[in-house]
Amino acid sequence: MSSTEYPPKPWLVVPKEGWKRAWYLILFIYYVIPLWPDVPFFVWQKYIPGPYGIPIFVWTYAIYQIVGLILLAIFISYAKKRGMFSEGVDE
Amino acid sequence: MPVEIKPYPLEFTVAFTAYFILCIVLGIWAERRTTSLKEFFVMGGTAGSVAMGLSYMATQYSMSTFMGVPGYVYAIGWAGLAISCVNAGLGLMVPGLLVGRKVLSLGRKLGFLTMTDYLAHRYHSNLLRGIIALLTLIYIVPYMGAQCIGAGVIVNTFTGAPYWVGVLFMAGLVTVYSALGGVRGVVWTDILQAIMMMFTAVVLCAAAVSYAGGFEKINAWLLQNRPGALSMPGEPWKTMTYPYYASQVLLWTFFTIGQPQLFTRFLFLKNQRALARAMIWGGIGFFISSFFVYIAGLSAAPVFKLSTAELDWVNPLIASYALPPIVGSVMMSGLMAAGMSTIDSTLIVTTGAVSRDIYQQILRPNASDSSVLALSRVAAVVIGAVAFIFALMRPALIFTIILFVFGGMGVLVPAIVLGLYWKRATREGALASVIIGEIVLIFLTSPPAELKPAVASILMGGHPLLLSSLIALIVMVVVSYATKPTPREILSQYFPE
Numbered sequence: 001m002s003s004t005e006y007p008p009k010p011w012l013v014v015p016k017e018g019w020k021r022a023w024y025l026i027l028f029i030y031y032v033i034p035l036w037p038d039v040p041f042f043v044w045q046k047y048i049p050g051p052y053g054i055p056i057f058v059w060t061y062a063i064y065q066i067v068g069l070i071l072l073a074i075f076i077s078y079a080k081k082r083g084m085f086s087e088g089v090d091e
Numbered sequence: 092m093p094v095e096i097k098p099y100p101l102e103f104t105v106a107f108t109a110y111f112i113l114c115i116v117l118g119i120w121a122e123r124r125t126t127s128l129k130e131f132f133v134m135g136g137t138a139g140s141v142a143m144g145l146s147y148m149a150t151q152y153s154m155s156t157f158m159g160v161p162g163y164v165y166a167i168g169w170a171g172l173a174i175s176c177v178n179a180g181l182g183l184m185v186p187g188l189l190v191g192r193k194v195l196s197l198g199r200k201l202g203f204l205t206m207t208d209y210l211a212h213r214y215h216s217n218l219l220r221g222i223i224a225l226l227t228l229i230y231i232v233p234y235m236g237a238q239c240i241g242a243g244v245i246v247n248t249f250t251g252a253p254y255w256v257g258v259l260f261m262a263g264l265v266t267v268y269s270a271l272g273g274v275r276g277v278v279w280t281d282i283l284q285a286i287m288m289m290f291t292a293v294v295l296c297a298a299a300v301s302y303a304g305g306f307e308k309i310n311a312w313l314l315q316n317r318p319g320a321l322s323m324p325g326e327p328w329k330t331m332t333y334p335y336y337a338s339q340v341l342l343w344t345f346f347t348i349g350q351p352q353l354f355t356r357f358l359f360l361k362n363q364r365a366l367a368r369a370m371i372w373g374g375i376g377f378f379i380s381s382f383f384v385y386i387a388g389l390s391a392a393p394v395f396k397l398s399t400a401e402l403d404w405v406n407p408l409i410a411s412y413a414l415p416p417i418v419g420s421v422m423m424s425g426l427m428a429a430g431m432s433t434i435d436s437t438l439i440v441t442t443g444a445v446s447r448d449i450y451q452q453i454l455r456p457n458a459s460d461s462s463v464l465a466l467s468r469v470a471a472v473v474i475g476a477v478a479f480i481f482a483l484m485r486p487a488l489i490f491t492i493i494l495f496v497f498g499g500m501g502v503l504v505p506a507i508v509l510g511l512y513w514k515r516a517t518r519e520g521a522l523a524s525v526i527i528g529e530i531v532l533i534f535l536t537s538p539p540a541e542l543k544p545a546v547a548s549i550l551m552g553g554h555p556l557l558l559s560s561l562i563a564l565i566v567m568v569v570v571s572y573a574t575k576p577t578p579r580e581i582l583s584q585y586f587p588e
Contacts, residue, residue: 027184031177031340053307055321061172062382068180069374076367085192085363 019082023075030071096407099416100250106420107246107427110287111264114280114431118268121276128460131273131467132204132443138278138359144372145285146278147183147356149432151347152288152380154241157429160381161388162402168313168320168389170331175381177340183373185344191357191366193511198358201584205443206351208452210503213510214518215581217453222525223503224448227351230499231437231444232474235262236481237492238430243482245407245423258482265431266475269438270468274359277435284428289379291425294418295409296383299390302413312393320389338553346501346556348508352436355443434478438471445470495536498556502528505564513571514586520571528563535559 015021050056079085125131138146164171194209203209207227211220239258246257268276303309310321319326324335347353360366384406391405394412406426410419446467451458506524509516535555538546550558576582 027180031181049307049310053305053310055169055310058169058172058386061176064176065179065378065382068177069371069378072180072184072374073371076370080364080367085367 017082020079020084023078027071027075030068096248096404096411098249098251099420100252102416102420103246103249103423106417106424107260110421110424110428111260113283114264114268117279117283118272118276121268121272121279125271125273125275128447128464128467129202129204130275131464132439132447133198133355133358134274134278136199136359137361138356138365139361140365140368141372142278142282143356143360143365143369144183144374145376146281146359146432146436147353147369148373148376148380149281149285149288149429150352150356150436151178151182151343151350151433152377152429153433154238154426154430156381157288157291157384157406157426158241158403161384162397162405164385164388165392165397165405166399166402167325167328167330168317168322170320170323170325171389172382172385173323173331173336174339174343175378175385178343178381179374179378181340181344182347182377183370186348186353187357187366187370189345190348190354190507190511191360192363194354194357195360195363195366197585203358204355205440205447206354206503206507207444207448210506210510210521211448211452213577213581213585214506214516214521215578216518216522219518219522219525220448221453222522224444226499226503226525226529227444227448228441230496231351231441232477233481233492234496235434235437235441235474235478236484237496238434239478239482240485241430242427245427248407249411249420249423255483258479261427261431261434262475262479262482265434265438266472269435269442270471270475273467274355274439277439278359280435281432284432285376285380287425287428288432289376291422291428292380292382292384292387294414295387295406295422296390298413299387299409302409303390303393306390309390309393313389317392320392334551334553338557341557342497342501342554346497346504346560349501349503350497351440351443351500352433354507355440356436438474438478441474442467442471445474498532498536498554498559499529501556502532502559502563504560505567509564509567509571511585514582515571515576516567517571517574517577519574520567520569523570524563524567527566528559531562532556532559 015024048056050059076085127135129135160171160174163174194203197203197209201208201212203212207220207223210223211217239261242261243254243257246252246260247254250256268280272279300306300309303312313320317326324331357366360369387409388405391409395405395408397405397408407423410422410426413419414422446463450466451463503525505528506516506521510521532555535546535550535558
């Protein structure tokens with residue numbers, strides 16, 4: 001068995017299907033937003049009071065997580081329709 | 092405001108006893124359905140989405156989530172909430188999509204009962220099995236002990252009973268229902284404990300905010316006294332920087348793959364669809380538990396003046412002062428539940444390391460399942476006793492022990508992931524990766540005094556696991572290419588043509 005039968009694949013975990021790649025990219029970008037230094041997402045550098053006296057970025061924490069869950073639910077629903085979670089498919 | 096907790100032994104004892112009886116009943120009920128090894132270790136592969144999602148959350152979140160992190164948020168301010176941000180969406184999604192789907196299918200096809208079963212089969216190595224079983228015992232037993240330490244301190248504080256009473260209560264209870272009901276008992280109690288944790292988080296948050304006079308008063312106080320606590324990266328410890336946040340995202344999503352108590356949950360599932368729905372249930376649990384309990388931590392800042400050594404006590408203080416005794420006692424049961432739901436799973440994992448990995452697969456390959464099942468129950472009792480002794484010794488702070496354990500098992504991630512995705516990954520590569528990764532991790536965690544500044548500058552504030560795993564990954568790739576490929580008959584089961 002030569003090594004040419006097993007070429008190196010740095011993209012090993014990147015799916016082949018376009019729809020799945022698109023979804024992974026959406027989720028990746030969503031969760032990378034807070035790490036982007038020039039876009040201080042929930043990291044407004046000063047205190048801005050929001051509704052009920054709660055700082056705006058605390059509201060953002062909550063909304064960010066809920067939207068993340070909704071995104072995940074939509075992805076799972078879509079992926080189920082495409083057979084991603086069917087037995088014996090893409091395992 | 093004083094920082095002494097108001098003890099209420101009667102209410103505390105009543106609430107705890109009721110809660111503990113409920114757990115024992117669930118354990119006995121589960122025991123009636125636990126008649127085989129597969130039942131004991133993976134619930135016969137019948138877990139549904141709610142059981143999986145909530146059990147996964149309850150296992151990942153421990154006492155540290157309810158005591159340590161709220162204290163940290165108290166200390167640095169609202170910036171500390173960033174720790175909770177990713178788990179709702181990614182906590183179960185990353186491990187579920189990356190390894191869960193494959194492990195679930197492979198587990199059914201090849202009969203895996205433990206994480207070590209998978210690694211030993213994929214890399215056709217009993218040596219690797221032995222090493223990982225040993226690592227599991229070395230790292231996970233102290234982890235169990237760390238959770239019991241919290242129980243001992245809480246019981247001591249609220250009832251005045253000696254420290255060892257709480258430790259014995261916690262270790263004894265978990266050992267009884269885990270040894271009786273195996274994973275089924277663990278999962279059923281996990282669901283109860285997850286509900287307790289979410290309820291506790293919400294009630295503690297409401298109580299803390301109300302006791303402090305509402306959000307507006309809390310923020311006005313912070314603005315006047317600790318303005319840095321209202322913005323990033325927090326004050327007085329300016330820790331919530333971008334590198335730290337990124338490192339937390341990786342630690343609590345990607346590197347949980349190496350934790351055997353979480354990995355084996357994918358073997359419990361009844362099918363792929365249950366895994367899909369479990370991601371949502373787990374996400375809801377992660378969100379409610381962490382978000383509210385962390386807010387409670389900072390909300391207590393205007394009313395309780397705590398030193399660094401007292402930070403872990405912020406939530407017990409809220410329960411003690413802001414709630415009626417019986418409700419406060421139920422909240423403390425919720426805190427204990429966070430620890431119990433972690434210990435029970437780790438107890439099953441360490442039991443598997445002894446009875447399944449070392450005894451049945453290495454020492455006595457012909458041992459019958461019934462004898463291994465009996466041994467598993469005995470091993471659970473012995474390991475529970477060792478964890479009890481460890482907790483009595485209290486060798487380090489809870490959070491220090493947990494971080495050490497987390498790193499130790501996290502080093503296995505390259506071998507786990509590459510085994511599923513890379514045909515060229517070999518036995519020698521996996522062995523080298525695990526051994527060298529562990530050595531590097533221990534060195535980076537406890538470097539010689541003269542090298543500490545150099546190591547700190549290399550780590551740049553990140554957890555030593557990140558660099559150790561990177562080195563383990565490189566070693567695995569290099570050694571795999573330098574050694575003979577895995578036999579086709581094994582590969583064909585992981586990578587069907």
